[in-house]
Amino acid sequence: MTSTPEGRLRLTLLGGFLGSGKTTWLRHQLHEKAFGRVHVIVNEAADVPVDDALLGAADHMTLLAGGCVCCKGQQDLLNVLLDLCDDRSGLADRSTRIENIVLETSGLADPAAILQLIQSHPILVRQIVVTQTIVIVDAVHAKAQLQQEALGRRQIEAADRLILTKTDSATAQDTAQLCASLEAIAPGAIQTAAIFGSPLVLQESAPDVLPFAMPDLSDSDMHPIIACQLNLGDKPDWTAFTVWLSALLHARGDQIVRVKGVVGTPAGRLLLQTVRRTVQSPEILPDTVTPVESDNTIAVIGRGFTQDQLSDSLAHFSA
Ligand SMILES: [Zn+2]
Numbered sequence: 001m002t003s004t005p006e007g008r009l010r011l012t013l014l015g016g017f018l019g020s021g022k023t024t025w026l027r028h029q030l031h032e033k034a035f036g037r038v039h040v041i042v043n044e045a046a047d048v049p050v051d052d053a054l055l056g057a058a059d060h061m062t063l064l065a066g067g068c069v070c071c072k073g074q075q076d077l078l079n080v081l082l083d084l085c086d087d088r089s090g091l092a093d094r095s096t097r098i099e100n101i102v103l104e105t106s107g108l109a110d111p112a113a114i115l116q117l118i119q120s121h122p123i124l125v126r127q128i129v130v131t132q133t134i135v136i137v138d139a140v141h142a143k144a145q146l147q148q149e150a151l152g153r154r155q156i157e158a159a160d161r162l163i164l165t166k167t168d169s170a171t172a173q174d175t176a177q178l179c180a181s182l183e184a185i186a187p188g189a190i191q192t193a194a195i196f197g198s199p200l201v202l203q204e205s206a207p208d209v210l211p212f213a214m215p216d217l218s219d220s221d222m223h224p225i226i227a228c229q230l231n232l233g234d235k236p237d238w239t240a241f242t243v244w245l246s247a248l249l250h251a252r253g254d255q256i257v258r259v260k261g262v263v264g265t266p267a268g269r270l271l272l273q274t275v276r277r278t279v280q281s282p283e284i285l286p287d288t289v290t291p292v293e294s295d296n297t298i299a300v301i302g303r304g305f306t307q308d309q310l311s312d313s314l315a316h317f318s319a
Helices: 022-031 074-090 111-119 142-148 150-157 172-185 238-252 307-318
Strands: 009-016 038-044 060-065 100-104 128-138 161-165 190-195 198-200 226-231 256-265 268-275 278-284 297-302
Touching: 009 022, 009 074, 009 111, 022 038, 022 100, 022 161, 038 074, 060 074, 074 100, 074 111, 111 128, 111 150, 128 142, 128 150, 142 150, 142 172, 150 172, 161 172, 172 190, 226 307, 238 256, 238 268, 238 307
Parallel strands: 009 100, 009 128, 038 060, 038 100, 128 161, 161 190
Antiparallel strands: 190 198, 226 297, 256 268, 256 297, 268 278
16 A cells, blocks of 8 residues: 555545536546546435436446435445545556546535545545545526525635536626635635536636625524435326426425436436426436436425425325
8 A cells, every 4th residue: 555645546526516517517527538547436415316327438436325425424435435445556557546536526515524524534544635626616506506505605615626607598797796706705716617518718807896795694594405305106297297396496496406316208218407496408318328226216405395295295296
């Protein structure tokens, strides 16, 4: 085992709020082989893994579902990282060793907590160097997240590099104000933009653009964000489900942070994703992506409701 900094595994933390576009960005980087010989760890707070189905380009991947690794799933992450270090030191041929780890965090994760977890571990700290924390920022929804979610702000604070997505759906003025606000939260972070993973030049913002107002937030005065699972059965009624979902987002869009899952329909397996009230146009998954157990199970992430309330409400619509 080596403990020199040069011999350590390099780890990139990839963070960002729910629905910011982390997986899309990462998928593109993997396709471009931007991380060399890489092992990707994908963490999802919900039990419904979806992101791994989208990341077919990674040769080596571990999925950690059902617990955010910054809090509940810490031990699972430590076990995976220790195994990776062991496997690597057991390989005599250096040319086949992995060089990088990319950890795509759950949208509920505080990257700083993961950094601290790795750096305070007596073995990992000698084996792994966290080289950068990249945080993906949704240019359309970031303002609301930063004004309302303490977590959204903590993610930005932890970033070395901020990558804005969806700037093509935001006005130049809003983007400039967002950049000024990000600069105020994370003054040292490099700001760039990307569309579907490809880099995009960000306009140099004028010095007179001021950050938007950011009220004091503390986590304690808000309901915690929870992740619920809804099973739609073997042959889901797509129409009834979409009617229910529209009604839910209409009534509770501010409380539903994210809805995500794969639903079998006559047209194929649809990847369904929403961010707040925005429903992203459903994507039909290619045949190469094999059906998984979690098909027809939808993750609903948000606050101010319980699993039972959601299940009852859906049952009412499907009846
Ligand atoms: Zn967490």
